[in-house]
Amino acid sequence: MTPAAEIDVGAAAREALIDETLRALDAELIGLEPVKLRIRQTAALLLVERLRGQAGFSADPPSLHMCFTGNPGTGKTTVALRMAKILHSLGYVRRGHMVVATRDDLVGQYVGHTAPKTKEVLQKAIGGVLFIDEAYYLYRAENERDYGQEAIEILLQFMENRRDDLVVILAGYKDKMDKFFQSNPGLHSRIAHHIDFPDYTLDELMEIAELMLRQQMYAFDSESREAFREYLELRVRQEHFANARSVRNAIDRFRLRQAVRIVGRGGSIPREELARIDAADIRQSRVFQGGPKGVAA
Amino acid sequence: MRLTQGTFSFLPDLTDEEISKQIEYCLAKGWSIGIEYTDDPHPRNALWEMWNLPMFDIADPQAILHEVNACRKAFPSYYIKVNANDSTRGRETVALSFIVNRPAKEPGFRIDRQEAAGRMVRYTLHPYAADRPTGARYNGAK
Numbered sequence: 001m002t003p004a005a006e007i008d009v010g011a012a013a014r015e016a017l018i019d020e021t022l023r024a025l026d027a028e029l030i031g032l033e034p035v036k037l038r039i040r041q042t043a044a045l046l047l048v049e050r051l052r053g054q055a056g057f058s059a060d061p062p063s064l065h066m067c068f069t070g071n072p073g074t075g076k077t078t079v080a081l082r083m084a085k086i087l088h089s090l091g092y093v094r095r096g097h098m099v100v101a102t103r104d105d106l107v108g109q110y111v112g113h114t115a116p117k118t119k120e121v122l123q124k125a126i127g128g129v130l131f132i133d134e135a136y137y138l139y140r141a142e143n144e145r146d147y148g149q150e151a152i153e154i155l156l157q158f159m160e161n162r163r164d165d166l167v168v169i170l171a172g173y174k175d176k177m178d179k180f181f182q183s184n185p186g187l188h189s190r191i192a193h194h195i196d197f198p199d200y201t202l203d204e205l206m207e208i209a210e211l212m213l214r215q216q217m218y219a220f221d222s223e224s225r226e227a228f229r230e231y232l233e234l235r236v237r238q239e240h241f242a243n244a245r246s247v248r249n250a251i252d253r254f255r256l257r258q259a260v261r262i263v264g265r266g267g268s269i270p271r272e273e274l275a276r277i278d279a280a281d282i283r284q285s286r287v288f289q290g291g292p293k294g295v296a297a
Numbered sequence: 298m299r300l301t302q303g304t305f306s307f308l309p310d311l312t313d314e315e316i317s318k319q320i321e322y323c324l325a326k327g328w329s330i331g332i333e334y335t336d337d338p339h340p341r342n343a344l345w346e347m348w349n350l351p352m353f354d355i356a357d358p359q360a361i362l363h364e365v366n367a368c369r370k371a372f373p374s375y376y377i378k379v380n381a382n383d384s385t386r387g388r389e390t391v392a393l394s395f396i397v398n399r400p401a402k403e404p405g406f407r408i409d410r411q412e413a414a415g416r417m418v419r420y421t422l423h424p425y426a427a428d429r430p431t432g433a434r435y436n437g438a439k
Contacts, residue, residue: 095356120352123364127357165359 007051016050017089018043025082030211031204035079038195039086046090063192064092064167065159067135067181069174070197073245076171077131079197083169084129093167095127103137106151114147118154126165135170136180152184159190200243205232209247213277218255223279234287250285257281298405300338303378303394313362316379316397320358323381328392329353330361332368334377336434338403338424351382351389365397374400374435400426400435 013019022040045062053059064087068076081098088096101121108114122130140146159168174196181188200208206229213219220228231250235241258281262269301307323330331351335342348368355361368377377398382389404425411419426434
């Protein structure tokens with residue numbers, strides 16, 4: 001059979017559910033423009049690659065190992081999960097599951113323990129995505145005989161020889177990852193995609209909070225929205241601010257205070273009151289009292 | 298004489314694709330899979346050597362097929378089987394077991410008759426391959 005002269009790209013894209021997946025990505029992930037751009041590029045590349053294969057051009061599946069860098073709570077894990085689904089719907093990985101590993105899962109305790117341990121994790125990830133969180137802990141520069149080096153070597157070998165079988169995503173904070181790659185140049189060159197996750201702006205954090213509340217079926221009223229904005233402005237400047245994660249924790253605490261307020265008052269309340277976060281729930285936060293430095297409550 | 302132990306052993310040898318599909322079935326059932334090998338074909342030889350540890354929490358059959366092929370490479374003329382273990386009853390029980398590799402030539406078995414007291418006859422099965430030490434059976438290949 002000779003390949004068709006005309007190729008319906010739109011139909012192929014629809015078939016692979018690309019638009020749908022990308023739209024869900026846009027709706028459910030706030031901000032992160034550079035990340036979304038890269039995902040869109042990757043999706044397009046994989047689709048074209050597949051069409052090229054069907055049309056009789058040489059199609060060499062690209063290497064898709066990635067590195068996500070960014071501050072805490074910028075969505076690295078969430079995006080990695082999405083990535084696994086996208087790669088699966090594009091047929092790049094066979095299963096689309098994600099295995100999360102940290103140093104403890106890969107590096108052994110004694111001589112000869114590391115290799116089987118790393119291989120076991122890699123085997124579990126075959127057909128999907130292996131997400132290594134805080135990857136820089138694999139390498140301990142201060143200890144020459146650290147078994148982390150061995151884990152990295154096995155990882156490298158797998159990433160090179162069995163790229164059809166799995167995609168490795170390394171994640172961590174930017175500065176530490178840079179240092180990690182400096183001491184492991186082989187690893188750096190084998191990862192084609194380095195994606196940096198920017199911090200969220202205040203508006204994006206507000207949107208994230210609204211989205212989280214909506215998902216949990218709560219809502220701000222106009223006063224509490226204003227209060228939350230002030231809360232964020234103060235909180236961002238304090239220590240240990242972890243972007244979306246801090247927002248999530250803050251919301252959990254607002255829910256606690258709301259519950260206490262409702263129970264404390266007793267009596268009967270309108271139905272909507274159960275879903276409403278009051279400005280008082282927010283303003284009780286220690287962040288407003290100039291809080292003890294570095295600790296949010 | 299073709300050794301017929303385990304499931305599918307009366308069928309022609311499974312192709313890699315067929316093996317992969319069987320493994321996929323096992324994984325979908327939540328069974329963990331172990332690979333074992335031996336060069337002693339006696340039917341009472343129930344405990345074969347383990348190739349690595351049984352593999353738990355595997356998502357993709359390719360991971361196991363890769364190990365099967367690694368085992369074949371190391372022991373090309375041995376019997377190799379895939380065991381799937383079901384743990385739903387609280388212990389790992391073999392739910393499916395099939396041979397995925399066998400020597401090119403299988404010499405088979407002979408029956409030995411031992412005459413015992415009072416005209417009693419004891420029968421025993423002896424694999425021809427077992428005449429040689431382990432490792433040197435089946436064309437002396439490793």
